[in-house]
Amino acid sequence: MKFGLTPWSPSTASRWDPFDEMRQIQERLNRLFGESESSSEMMDIDTLSPLVDIKEEDNNIIVTTDLPGVSKEDVDIDIKNDRVWIKANTHKESKEEKEGYLMRERTYSRFARAFNLPSAVKEDAASAKLEDGVLTITMPKAEIEEKHRIMIE
Structure with a gap:
């Protein structure tokens, strides 16, 4: 071999995985926007992250x-610290x-998502409904105390 070239063979070539690339981009975005908890605790390859x-x-x-x-019955919603x-x-099975x-088919899907809310909410007064595959969570805003100005003597 000349010029320092190494032999190429299919066994030495690494395959590009577009899904792995998308997963890495999503993890970077989560870190950027402060959502790293969701990617590390709840997410794995088979977990869907709904919009x-x-x-x-x-x-x-x-x-x-x-x-x-x-x-x-299969949905779990947690609200804490405006997150x-x-x-x-x-899980579905058809025969x-x-x-x-x-012919038997089995499907299993997992959904997980975590995000910050734009303002404080009353966690104990939240309600949710699931209708036709659409989950709607309604959370009353918490009253924000007015800031009191302190005069310097």
């Missing part, structure tokens, strides 16, 4: 996210018999 709409109204913050195929964690699992063969 979230956050709407701030006069007295409420309303969070909406899609959780297709999930029943309300929301949504976790959900779904079909036709002309001498049996």
